[in-house]
Amino acid sequence: MDETWILVRCICGNSFGSRKASFSSCPRCGSSKGKTQKEFESSERLAEAVAASNLPTQIKQEVETRVASEESRRAAVQEKTRGGPEAIRRIMRQSTSDDGILTLEGLSTELEKEGHVEPSAEQVIGQAEMEGILVRSGPDSWSWL
Incomplete structure (x- = not known):
């Protein structure tokens, strides 16, 4: 059975993940007054989204730049080997x-x-x-x- 996972943003600003069927409280402040931001089909995607949501803005931009650069490099390598x-x-x-x-x-x-x-x-x-x-x-x- 496939589960749906949700990204929740608490009123304290912390983001966390939960199963859609069982909404949980914020691990930082304990509040249950969070707002669902997005749904995911896999816990792996949810984990990535939680990590990205809790990063400070400057660090988030740097991480996104590095990830995009690495993905571009991998795509170039894959393109070269595709016709190898x-x-x-x-x-x-x-x-x-x-x-x-x-x-x-x-x-x-x-x-x-x-x-x-x-x-x-x-x-x-x-x-x-x-x-x-x-x-x-x-x-x-x-x-x-």
């Missing part, structure tokens, strides 16, 4: 038929599905031929070595 050699090799294997034949059309389709514009299927196959991974077995088909 391991990902391309995985896509090549997914494009290979049960009898071990890789076709230009199949690889193009799979690259497109994965959202890869560069390198093209022709470039991938050309590089794999130069590296000795594939050998041409027909007009638009290759076999793995």
